[in-house]
Amino acid sequence: MVDSFAQYYHQRTKYDPDTIASKSQGLDWSTQPLSYKEYKIGTVYDLKPYLQSTKQDNESYWWQRLSLFLLCSYGLTARIKTMGEPMYLRSAPSAGGLYPAEIYLVSKGTSFLPAGLYNYQVKDHTLIHFWANDVWQHVQGACFGHPALMVADLAAITTAVFYRSAWRYQDRAYRRIFLDTGHLLGNIELAGAMNGFRPYFVGGFIDRQIDELLYLNPEQEGTICVIPLVDIDAHPDATIAAFPTALPSRINLEYADLPDGQLLKNCHQMTEITQFRQLPANTSDIDPVKLDDKYNFPFCLKISTQTNPIDWQDNIPLARLENTMLKRRSTRAYTGAELTIDELKQILDFTYHPRHYAEQNLDPSPDYFDLSLIETFIAVSGVQGLDEGCYYYAPKAQELRQIRFKNFRQELHYLCLGQELGRDAGAAIFHTADLNMAVQKYGDRAYRYLHLDAGHLGQRINLAAIGLEVGVSGIAGFFDDRVNEVLGIPEDEAVLYITTLGRPA
Structure with missing residues (x-):
């Protein structure tokens, strides 16, 4: 039996007591990456004043909900002094405090938030509007027309900068990047409920289309999840048709035996969705994911x-x-x-x-x-x-x-x-x-x-x-x-x- 590339990657990145010492590398602190992006050009929306706002008009209330949503999802919660750049701790945990994830927002265009692309600048709790064109239809196309994007006016997109984790964890970092993003998704789900947004996780999308939309360098970073945010206050009676959260990619059975250092990048490429794929015949009949009990051991306590x-x-x-x-x-x-x-x-x-x-x-x-x-x-x-x-x-x-x-x-x-x-x-x-x-x-x-x-x-x-x-x-x-x-x-x-x-x- 030939393993798929995912199985090959998993086997190659296992820790084993007989080999871990030979694969360990000392950290080069001079090359430690920053844990945040800085966009120098764009319109800045300061979210900090809304954390303490007592205004009750619709606009101030909307901004307050968005500000708290981002703070609770991935916001800066502490600064720790170091010999160099301070360590910025966030509301979501990350292996080694490396924080590979970035959050982008895409606006369809509302009276509060003009259409275009935004990056959440975690260091100073702001949004920067770095692309002002309407790109909503491009997101819909890349996400196979997910029905939540028909109702939502706003979507979050989580990406990952691979080197932030790979600097310390080498090829095994790909595992940690997705665990860390899973932590973030857990926060997004709860922060949404607390602030009147219903997040819909979209795991099946055409990777390169979203990467290009956000101007990501596919050699260094990639899109992880697209998350339409349905504003419950604005759409209290919205009905979102059932749609699969996860869609399949290829099963790659033919691949080269790679040297250490190339596994992470190749794993991301091998797990991409590169074209429109056949959806289940009746997406409206999809059952929600349910917990099940796989093991029922006989005679156990x-x-x-x-x-x-x-x-x-x-x-x-x-x-x-x-x-x-x-x-x-x-x-x-x-x-x-x-x-x-x-x-x-x-x-x-x-x-x-x-x-x-x-x-x-x-x-x-x-x-x-x-x-x-x-x-x-x-x-x-x-x-x-x-x-x-x-x-x-x-x-x-x-x-x-x-x-x-x-x-x-x-x-x-x-x-x-x-x-x-x-x-x-x-x-x-x-x-x-x-x-x-x-x-x-x-x-x-x-x-x-x-x-x-x-x-x-x-x-x-x-x-x-x-x-x-x-x-x-x-x-x-x-x-x-x-x-x-x-x-x-x-x-x-x-x-x-x-x-x-x-x-x-």
């Missing part, structure tokens, strides 16, 4: 995870969630003390059951690309009320199913490349996927969708944990194959992401 939802209200609706998004930080060390089973249950509830939060005005069925491909395993080392061991999480049944009895603290320390976060966590959540099955469904582009969804789930875990004052940190560097061996995860499940939970030190 089963624990219900049903619980009361987290209360995100704080006098002002969703004020607690907004504060959590803006104060979120990745935990750097855990004490090793135990978590409670109720904390773990509530974190799982917020992550996998958004319908339980409809009464708090959050979207009960937010967009993902295909959650049916993602599986969840949890290694429990210190949770009161739970035996130590590895569990499969069955979201549809809302239960944990124990598959291995063991304390994994030392193994997790080793599997996570010697990071003490793995050793001292009370629980570690693993997102996995059957890569072969995913490629058969979506072509090599499946690799993007899997990591975007894993990052999105990871961000909901992040926010739930921080809201409960539980420490949390994502880990994208691990010994891939050893994870399956040690925890008893089926070998056909590719490990995508690890999120650790523990008592912050």
